[in-house]
Amino acid sequence: MTHRIVILGAGYAGLTAARRLGTLLKGSDAEIVLVNDRTDFVERLRLHQVVAGQDLPRYELADLLRGTGVRLQCARVETVDVHGRKVFADGEPIGYDSLVYALGSAGAPLPGDAHAWSAASPVAALRLRGRLARAAAGERVLVVGGGLTGLEVASEIAEARPDLLVALVTSGGLGHWLVPGVRTHLRRGFERLGVEVHEGVRVRELTEDGAVFTDATRFEADIAIGATGFTPNPIAADSGLEVNECGQIVVDPAMRSVSRPEVFAIGDAAWAMGPAGRPLRMSCSSGMPTGWLAAGHLAAEIAGRRPPIVQIRYFHQTVSLGRRDAVVQFVTADDRPKRGYLTGQAAARYKEALCRIAVWSFKHDLPTGR
Template identity: 50%
Template sequence: MQHRIIVIGAGYSGAIAAGRLAKRLHREDVAITLVNAEPDFVERVRMHQLATGQDLKARPFSEMFAGTGVELRLARVTGVDVDRRTVTVIDQGDGGGTEELEYDSLVYALGSAWNSRGVPGAAEHAHEIAGRPGALRLRERLAGLDAGQTVVVVGGGLTGLEAATEIAEARPDLDVALTARGELGDWLSPKGRDHVRKVFDKLGITVHEQAAVTAVEADRVTTAGGTSVPAAVTVWTTGFAVHPIARATALEVTDTGQIVVDRTMRSVSHPDVYAIGDAAMAMGPGDKPLRMSCATGTPMAWQAADAIAARLTGGKTPNTPLRYFNQCISLGRREGLIQYVTADDRSKGAALTGRLAALYKELICKGAAWGVANPLLGVPSRPRRIVRERTPEGSPAEASA
């Protein structure tokens, strides 16, 4: 019998894991199913570009996984039963039927969505760019704005910086503002902070610092200090919340709903489940939790796929430390910032800025998309066969480490 591997979610982590498993394992031994609600790969790191009217290259999964042996199932995951080892899905086709898929190994990569943080009015009035549907809605709204109208970006993190500068560059006729809970770029090095301020000044972006937003209305946001900031459009970028399905299972999860995993991305409570990307709580250097990002989701996918393959084939289970090297920030199409960081993600003094940094960030984005379709780094040229042994009952079972 084939070992059934189901990967749920085809963002950066899920798609890379599925492709890498297909390269690692012999096709006769495994059945790999990738479940995703959309037929195309979404470059999440480019959603601010999509929102400002730029057209992104289509990346159909049917082409990316052609000839790999990965079966693509266009369906929405509605539940996971880790005791019965099943995934419940609703097909995205005309029929829309519900089905239970059985697995032997599950790779949970459902990722995250935007987080309104319970702020009154945010869910009703704010726009988000955590996914393609939200970015397209914002795109339509921005296109309908007249010159002089105000766009307020809430959140001073990486996504907020990228969204504010992208909108200001694409629509210089609009009045763009950003509200930050702390100071602008306060986690960056002095050189990085200075460059961000320089670009914001050049683009005419108004910054409201120490201004946590406590309410959102159709035409304004209100800060904790009582300041009312006019907003024809509010863009919400205050972080991400994981998909709620994991919390509804018997898996061990954190208070945030992330699945607790070991250093091979294996669930600490259910060894036939691996969690990667934003859905997982994995520890990095200094025993600090890895942040939600493409920078961590990709190596997490490599780690999980290699660990599954090793355990099935009797190989050595990998335990490669995950670490950071830099934070890549686009500041429009012509400016960027590459902030070099320590292994545990603390800013160093060194930073690359300007046009060269923008080109560097673009190469990183292209490389991430390329890596989804070509998950070959460190993978041997020939797939390995699953090692089978006999259980006491006499039935075949995959050897595990």
């Protein structure tokens, strides 16, 4: 009997899983359906470039799936009925035997979120790009959040629009988790780009004309951009699957839901433990290996083979500082900074290569499980 696998979401995680399942189950009677709300692959890693006005190449999912046997269905998922083993997308039911949930995440909300702009999704990034295109010289931009995404967004805008006054507010020190050489380079890069940095303070609330910090400072801004992290798509929590407090599906080491064995969750949607018992961080660095891992387990289960042994581990954290500068912090398997790092043009080329390899791997079956 045909085994129907439905994969929700064609981002880094879902597309990796879809292609891998297509390869591993070629010639079997499994049917693989990939449901996504758009027909192109979004390079989310580059959305700060979109914000800054750069045009990215368009990759059609149909091209990236050619020859895999995976059927693409363009529809917006609304709910998952885990008891009835059905997904509702554009109002229509899609039944499944196995489900791979990879609906990703959006930007985490801030108090006063109605006043926030975002670079976390393609729609939000295009809106922000339009607002920045209309911004007059001297307008003030505040980026809220000093994590990897906040650093990339602030520096990309500052480089593209030196006529704007760009500031970044972060609850810690600038790049506080990185080794001293990387922190120094980051600080010099921000100075060169003219980004004003406010450290050790949070935003209490965004307002119509800027932000109020936790130390009661009122910061005037024309455009406030939230970059304090990601929040998973709420469909998982609403479906009754076991989720953590932020709404990610709790999974076992095979990326299988701990509450429904026929459901796998991968990428930003999954709460998975990595090396040394530390949770995987929401990132492409976790998303592609988790897609690879889940596909291997599911295919082995269907084909009656032994599942693969894949150890998810980290290698680096990368932060672009505009188009010509970046930092690459090499990390241990469990994501702690090592002594080694790259800065400057070498780091920028390294980061660019990573973004290209991710897309290239969707065309060439690169073993992205490492």
